Amino acid sequence: MITIITGPEIMIQSLKILPKVDRLTAFFDAFELEASLEPPPISDGRARLFVIGEPGGPAERIVLHPRGDTSPEPSALITAAVDFEGTHNPLMNALPDRVVVDVNDIPTLRDTTAAFMAEALESRCGRSAALNRLCEVIVLLILRSAIDRGATGPGLLAGLSHPALHRALVAMHDAPARAWNSDDLATAAGMSRSHFMALFRDVVGTTPQAYLTGWRLILARRKLDKGAKVKAVARQVGFGSAAAFSRAFFRKFGDWPSVRS
Template sequence: MTQSPNLPKMDRLAAFVEVFKLRVAVLSPGEAGMPALVLAGDGAGGAGRVVFRPGGFARLPPDARVAAAVDFDNEANPLMSAMPEEVAVALDGSPSLQATAAAFMAEASESRCGRSAAINRLGEVLVLMALRGAIDAGTQKPGLFAALAHPALHRAVVSIHDMPQRRWTVDELAERSAMSRSSFMATFRTVVGTTPMAYLSAWRLTLARRHLLAGDPVKLAARRTGFGSAEAFSRAFSKAYGHAPAAVKPLRAAASQGRHAA
């Protein structure tokens, strides 16, 4: 890997937490729902682990103590589709993780006021720590996690995530990563599996679709995500999703139509 010259790391998860809603709920035995987050092990003296499987567990580990469903806008969130099949983080490697896991298990085992809210907040922290562990561990598979783990390239990727509306050039993104243009282009394609401009366009389309679902007009969604015009946005959106952006119905309108139909 190319090493960046002592540049501070950027927050590689901030954009995903801001854009996609993270929800965690404990599942009781026999309750419907696919468990994705499991606290396993005896927990004594910090022993045990947090295990996160974005695709869910078909069968829980034999030493599972608490199982929870995780909704991180899974289908729309590119972070979830890019994750490894399983991330396991040992509790004894982090006092803060150990304390959070203990509080999570305590809330899960009791029926107290505010239980669901407390579980959701604590579960969010556990998921984020698992994601942090996956990024820190790195991966040899090209894609988003490899880019976020790369010591230099992640600065360009995070810049795209944080400022999609900016008119980025390859030279500017290479400068963010403290790399030459040629080295940046070659490294980006190898690590991410696509070109910087193609990745930028894909991220913009992901955000634009969410704006449309929230009720934004096509022109506003295009402007908020950095497309030069509504026409250019419509062409890119239609190519990516197979239909025009005007065909996207806001979630509130779709829910209202469903109630009337019922």
């Protein structure tokens, strides 16, 4: 806590110094990322990542098309198909159709892209594993850059970019099963309840409870797809009963979770 003393009347105000929170790890924990090199893109729903530069020279920028339906980028040195479960991953869905990052603006991205190009252009043992790991770092750095730049309209990206609201979002992402209420989330964001509720709707485009329910259901679908049982999943993502979970699941996805169990 710090104390600020200003003016002739010596006004004293206490401010809490909130710890930094990680806005990306929950997405990398929840969704699997795979990358593969391929000829010019096709419309298969996977994201496309282009390494752009002059022939024989270093990479100059990275272009990411999160939804994959695109024509080849001019001057692409390498094209990779990236599957980060875009149909289910809300962060990928929140990105604009084309994200461009200058690699020289981010030293870590420049070095990682150089290593990615070296692996892509040589047939060495462990090449596939190396490409996946390096591509994961590249995508992480692109997402970090997108969050830093923010968004022009309401949505998840705008919420993660907000200096206070992102704390409430991260709290929900990291502990979806917790019985979060509006007061808890406002406290996480360092705001009054009324200010938090109004600002969250304006910036994210929905209410905190609606966002939390959506996040829980997205995680639940991932678990069910992997063979988990409905009752266990309902409990793991914070629903009071399997019946309540099933009704919410049907409202969001249009089918019943029992079909997947």
